[in-house]
Amino acid sequence: MFLSLDTSTLTLSLALVEREPSERGPSGSLRVLEHVVVGPPQKQSEALPGVVGELLARHGVKLADLEGLAVGLGPGSFTGLRIGLATVKSLAYATGLKVAGASSLAAVALEGPEDVPLYCLAVARRDDLYLGAYVRRGGTVEALEPETAMSPQEVAARLAAEPRALALGPALTDYRAALESHGVAPQRLLAGPAFPSAVELARLVRFPEERSLQALFALEPHYVRASEPERNPKFPPLPGPAPTARLKED
Numbered sequence: 001m002f003l004s005l006d007t008s009t010l011t012l013s014l015a016l017v018e019r020e021p022s023e024r025g026p027s028g029s030l031r032v033l034e035h036v037v038v039g040p041p042q043k044q045s046e047a048l049p050g051v052v053g054e055l056l057a058r059h060g061v062k063l064a065d066l067e068g069l070a071v072g073l074g075p076g077s078f079t080g081l082r083i084g085l086a087t088v089k090s091l092a093y094a095t096g097l098k099v100a101g102a103s104s105l106a107a108v109a110l111e112g113p114e115d116v117p118l119y120c121l122a123v124a125r126r127d128d129l130y131l132g133a134y135v136r137r138g139g140t141v142e143a144l145e146p147e148t149a150m151s152p153q154e155v156a157a158r159l160a161a162e163p164r165a166l167a168l169g170p171a172l173t174d175y176r177a178a179l180e181s182h183g184v185a186p187q188r189l190l191a192g193p194a195f196p197s198a199v200e201l202a203r204l205v206r207f208p209e210e211r212s213l214q215a216l217f218a219l220e221p222h223y224v225r226a227s228e229p230e231r232n233p234k235f236p237p238l239p240g241p242a243p244t245a246r247l248k249e250d
Contacts, residue, residue: 001065001066001067002017002202003016004199004201004202005048006072006196007071007072007083008077008080008122010039012048013037015197015199015202016032016033016055016056016059017031017033017202018033034058045083068092068099068100069091069098069099070101071101072104072196073085074130074221075103075124075130075147075222075224085221088219089219096211099207100207101219102204102205103147103204105147106120108193109168110200110204111197112134114137115135117165118133119155120132121169124149127152130147130224131147131149133145133165149224152175155182157182166188166189167179167190168189168190170194170195170196
């Protein structure tokens with residue numbers, strides 16, 4: 001049994017799940033005990049601690065009873081990702097639980113059709129979208145390339161270059177019309193999901209055999225690009241690694 005959460009959008013997705021004991025891989029069969037969704041206007045920083053406690057209490061489960069904690073690594077809202085990672089790291093450090101992370105866009109891909117390129121989209125900032133290209137095969141996904149960020153017009157051009165590809169994900173709530181205006185056929189823009197599901201995220205994660213503080217501290221959000229304050233030329237860079245040093249290739 002473990003807890004899974006994603007805070008990469010303004011919607012908190014939290015799930016308590018059980019994996020069959022003989023199936024420890026990412027495609028193992030899961031039983032969902034409960035899936036909780038908390039959306040705006042409630043702030044994730046205010047809702048998350050209480051929602052976790054309430055979910056566990058409803059099922060008579062304590063944190064110490066869990067195998068571990070799974071968390072979505074983004075890309076997505078910088079603030080949301082920090083809230084999710086800080087919560088998971090704090091709980092894991094205090095209780096000794098294992099932690100594991102997976103791409104939030106890969107979780108979106110698990111809700112798409114099989115064996116076709118899936119362009120999973122989330123909002124990065126105004127007129128800037130995160131794109132993760134995946135293929136789903138059953139309960140697993142395969143990345144076709146590193147996740148990146150691009151404009152709606154560039155996403156439309158990518159779809160034009162790959163006629164089999166379909167787009168889905170949270171960004172379509174606000175950018176469906178923009179993509180259609182750039183020539184994308186409506187049938188190539190799938191309905192939902194409006195946020196990465198903690199249930200689908202749980203299907204992707206694999207916990208380490210042993211708990212490692214080094215692995216816990218090394219777990220970081222997937223920042224595809226630098227934040228707006230880091231990109232602002234009016235402010236000198238802070239001491240420490242450059243923003244680009246935090247951007248992962250995969």
